[in-house]
Amino acid sequence: xxxxxxxxxxxxxxxxxxxxxxxxxxxxxxxxxxxxxxxxxxxxxxxxxxxxxxxxxxxxxxxxxxxxxxxxxxxxxxxxxxxxxxxxxxxxxxxxxxxxxxxxxxxxxxxxxxxxxxxxxxxxxxxxxxxxxxxxxxxxxxxxxxxxxxxxxx
Amino acid sequence: xxxxxxxxxxxxxxxxxxxxxxxxxxxxxxxxxxxxxxxxxxxxxxxxxxxxxxxxxxxxxxxxxxxxxxxxxxxxxxxxxxxxxxxxxxxxxxxxxxxxxxxxxxxxxxxxxxxxxxxxxxxxxxxxxxxxxxxxxxxxxxxxxxxxxxxxxxxxxxxxxxxxxxxxxxxxxxxxxxxxxxxxxxxxxxxxxxxxxxxxxx
Ligand SMILES: [Cu+2]
Numbered sequence: 316x317x318x319x320x321x322x323x324x325x326x327x328x329x330x331x332x333x334x335x336x337x338x339x340x341x342x343x344x345x346x347x348x349x350x351x352x353x354x355x356x357x358x359x360x361x362x363x364x365x366x367x368x369x370x371x372x373x374x375x376x377x378x379x380x381x382x383x384x385x386x387x388x389x390x391x392x393x394x395x396x397x398x399x400x401x402x403x404x405x406x407x408x409x410x411x412x413x414x415x416x417x418x419x420x421x422x423x424x425x426x427x428x429x430x431x432x433x434x435x436x437x438x439x440x441x442x443x444x445x446x447x448x449x450x451x452x453x454x455x456x457x458x459x460x461x462x463x464x465x466x467x468x469x
Numbered sequence: 470x471x472x473x474x475x476x477x478x479x480x481x482x483x484x485x486x487x488x489x490x491x492x493x494x495x496x497x498x499x500x501x502x503x504x505x506x507x508x509x510x511x512x513x514x515x516x517x518x519x520x521x522x523x524x525x526x527x528x529x530x531x532x533x534x535x536x537x538x539x540x541x542x543x544x545x546x547x548x549x550x551x552x553x554x555x556x557x558x559x560x561x562x563x564x565x566x567x568x569x570x571x572x573x574x575x576x577x578x579x580x581x582x583x584x585x586x587x588x589x590x591x592x593x594x595x596x597x598x599x600x601x602x603x604x605x606x607x608x609x610x611x612x613x614x615x616x617x618x619x620x621x622x623x624x625x626x627x628x629x630x631x632x633x634x635x636x637x638x639x640x641x642x643x644x645x646x647x648x649x650x651x652x653x654x655x656x657x658x659x660x661x662x663x664x665x666x667x668x669x670x671x
Contacts, residue, residue, distance in 0.1 A: 350547055352540070353586040359543040384624075390544045392650065396615065397545045398630035417548040418650070424543075425626070458590035459551045 338443035341368035342407065347453040349424065350417075350460060351433055358431070360385075360422040360439060360453055361415045361462065366407040373404040373444040374413065381437045383426035390418050399423075404444065417462055433457045497663045500656040501637065501646040508636070508644035511535070513608040515572070515600035518585035523598070525642055530671035532567040532664045533638040537614055537631050539575035540587040545633065546571075549650045550591040553635070556657045557594050566640075566665045569595035574609070574616035574631045576602050612636055612644070637661070640668035 347362040366372050377385045387402045405420055407413040415421050422439065431437060435455040440448045496505070511525035511533055534553060538546035550571065557564040571588050573579035576599045579587075584597025599605070609616060614632035621627040637646040637660060646660050 350543065352543065352547065353590050354583065356540055356583075356587070357543040359547070388544070392545070392633050395632055395634060395649075396630050397542075397633040397650070398619075399542070399544065399628045418545055421544050458547055458587075459554045459592065461551045461555055 336368075337447035338372045338445045339441070339447035339449040341366055341372055342441070342443065342449060343367065344441065344449065344451040347439070347451050348460075348462070349431070349437055349453045349455045350458060351431055351455045352458050355427060358424045358427075359417065360424055360437075361417065362422075362441075362451065362453065363415070364407050364413045364441075366409060366411060366413075369409050371409055372407045374407060374441060375404050375444055376442045377422050377439050378442070379424065379437060379439045381428055381431060382424040383428065384424075385439065386423045386425070387420070388423045389420050392418070431455050495667065497645070497660075497667060499646050499660050499663060501648045501652060501660050504636075504644050504647050508613075508647075509611055510644065511638045511642040512611070513572075513598075514604055515598040515608070516581055518581045518588060518597035518599075520581045528568055528570065528638075529642050530640055530669065532640055532661060533636075533642070534567065534569045534661075535572065535612070535636040535638065536569065536634075537572050537574050537609060537616060539573050539629050539631070540579050540583055541575065541626070542629070545650065547591070549633070549635070550588070550595065552650070552654060553595075553657075554592040556654050556661065557592050559654065559658050560661060560665075563662070563665055564594050566670075567594060567661060571595055571597050572605065572608060573597065573599040574605065575618075575629050576600060576605055637664060639664045640670060643668075 343365040345363050349358050349360045352358050376387050379385055388399050389402050390399050405413055433455050437453045437455060438450050439453055440450050442448050513525050515523060517523045553569050569592060573584060579599045581599060584599050588595040588597040616629055616631040619628045619630060633650045635648040636644060639645050645664055648657060
């Protein structure tokens with residue numbers, strides 16, 4: 316009787332764990348980098364996010380011990396005008412990708428706690444829809460970096 | 470006698486047309502949008518990134534790439550300047566005949582020193598220009614360009630929406646071509662070669 320109870324509890328705990336794997340556990344981040352600008356100017360951070368789950372996961376923001384403020388932004392060019400707007404959530408499709416890349420979605424990093432220089436690795440905690448987070452390494456690269464990796468498909 | 474005069478006149482006309490053509494409206498096989506004759510010559514009164522008062526005439530003799538932006542722009546402006554840097558590298562030593570002029574649409578924050586640090590992070594052939602808000606607006610309007618300061622957030626930071634075009638001028642300060650930020654580097658390099666071969670060399 317007691318053993319059976321324990322089994323039920325264990326099975327339940329196991330199945331609960333698989334059903335409730337959080338958003339962060341389903342997201343695989345790659346190609347994280349930051350375009351470092353001189354002085355204390357805001358910097359753009361970019362990354363490719365891959366969702367291995369059967370449902371849409373949304374990126375809702377990020378934070379970093381290296382920056383006072385991090386915002387999820389989207390740049391757009393319409394009618395010959397470039398503008399930047401705040402985004403509440405970026406959906407990452409089920410079994411698909413969301414790409415944060417120059418001239419599109421980016422994380423805007425503001426007020427560096429200490430100066431960041433090219434070659435540094437910066438940790439960013441990405442926040443997802445269910446409140447879970449994933450800490451990802453971003454490589455700081457020079458201001459004039461042309462990110463051909465996303466185009467050339469290295 | 471009369472016939473000879475007519476021949477001389479015709480000859481003078483042809484020579485005149487040829488010379489005039491070479492000096493003024495020589496059509497170039499540009500790949501970018503050709504704006505020759507449709508946009509005003511380079512003219513402004515601003516402050517360069519060394520703090521010196523400069524006018525459009527100071528850049529005569531150089532092929533100029535004019536682009537409007539601001540240093541608190543972390544995404545599109547750096548991407549455009551990084552692309553222009555690659556274009557300049559592809560020109561090799563010829564790049565010394567060209568100048569990227571990055572004009573601030575945010576003069577309240579963009580001092581000459583800030584502009585200097587910003588443009589030098591991209592390319593040695595880039596100069597930052599800032600100045601009086603009215604002078605910047607006049608230059609922007611001159612090229613049918615526009616910018617709008619967006620409402621500030623709680624901490625006082627703000628963004629500026631701005632035209633994304635790159636304007637190309639020949640060595641005589643005449644507007645020649647218009648490029649979008651997505652223009653191919655090949656086309657930019659091609660047209661810059663043409664412009665570097667045209668007009669009065671210093
Ligand atoms: Cu932004």
